[in-house]
Amino acid sequence: MRGLHERVRACAGRLAICATLLIAGCETLAAADPNALWQIVHFDCAPAARTTDKTGVCSSVDISHRYAILKDRNGLAQHLLIPTDRISGVESPLVLAPDAPNYWADAWNSRGFVEASLTAAHRETLADDRLGLEINSAYRRTQEQLHIHIDCMRASAVEALQRHRNDAPNRWDWDTIDGARYRIMRVSGPTFDVNPFDIVARDKQAPDAMAAQTILVTGAGPSAQHDGWLIVNSGTDVDGGTGSAEVLLDHQCKVAENRP
Numbered sequence: 001m002r003g004l005h006e007r008v009r010a011c012a013g014r015l016a017i018c019a020t021l022l023i024a025g026c027e028t029l030a031a032a033d034p035n036a037l038w039q040i041v042h043f044d045c046a047p048a049a050r051t052t053d054k055t056g057v058c059s060s061v062d063i064s065h066r067y068a069i070l071k072d073r074n075g076l077a078q079h080l081l082i083p084t085d086r087i088s089g090v091e092s093p094l095v096l097a098p099d100a101p102n103y104w105a106d107a108w109n110s111r112g113f114v115e116a117s118l119t120a121a122h123r124e125t126l127a128d129d130r131l132g133l134e135i136n137s138a139y140r141r142t143q144e145q146l147h148i149h150i151d152c153m154r155a156s157a158v159e160a161l162q163r164h165r166n167d168a169p170n171r172w173d174w175d176t177i178d179g180a181r182y183r184i185m186r187v188s189g190p191t192f193d194v195n196p197f198d199i200v201a202r203d204k205q206a207p208d209a210m211a212a213q214t215i216l217v218t219g220a221g222p223s224a225q226h227d228g229w230l231i232v233n234s235g236t237d238v239d240g241g242t243g244s245a246e247v248l249l250d251h252q253c254k255v256a257e258n259r260p
Contacts (some may be wrong), residue, residue, distance in 0.1 A: 007232035038145035075251030077117035123256035128219025132133035137243035152253035
């Protein structure tokens with residue numbers, strides 16, 4: 001019985017962490033517990049989906065595609081895609097495995113959760129070039145579980161990236177945005193059938209090279225199906241680069257204007 005009681009107490013402690021994270025926001029707890037996101041998905045959301053067909057504290061759990069969607073309290077509409085597998089981040093070889101899920105495509109297809117939050121806040125629907133997906137480098141993240149931010153783009157970033165709307169596809173072009181150097185590749189529609197991890201890793205194959213990378217994906221124009229997508233990449237290994245493209249996102253979603 002003692003062992004059972006200890007397991008119950010441990011489980012209760014993990015659920016308490018989940019509840020605290022939802023109240024405080026991911027960034028607040030990150031310094032105290034860099035494994036908080038993993039604990040939420042592994043001990044609450046995924047088990048709930050497997051045993052009760054519910055999603056725990058998460059907005060959604062897709063067991064077959066191995067990810068969960070969590071609303072982050074930091075921001076108006078920000079959601080996070082979090083794998084249900086234990087994956088540290090952008091540097092993990094698991095994201096490049098032949099059978100790895102395309103978490104970026106899953107994140108793009110999950111943008112409806114951002115839209116629902118905007119609708120609830122009486123905000124306008126986002127065009128595809130105003131929605132961004134982003135992952136931080138190993139040196140700029142606060143959590144030791146891979147997560148992709150799904151949120152609004154910053155207006156200045158939308159404007160800067162417009163000049164790449166008609167770039168020739170499948171090649172890198174360099175640009176400076178808000179003082180940092182990024183390389184940008186446009187990929188064509190109508191479906192998002194590429195994996196940005198694979199594309200960035202073509203010339204960043206070593207784990208330590210991938211660890212330095214930040215990646216952002218957004219629509220190349222208002223309709224990604226027509227205009228394609230932009231893969232935006234920088235890293236701490238680039239002169240003038242950055243390990244976090246999260247600055248190109250706006251967690252307050254100013255690009256989504258208030259409805260009349």
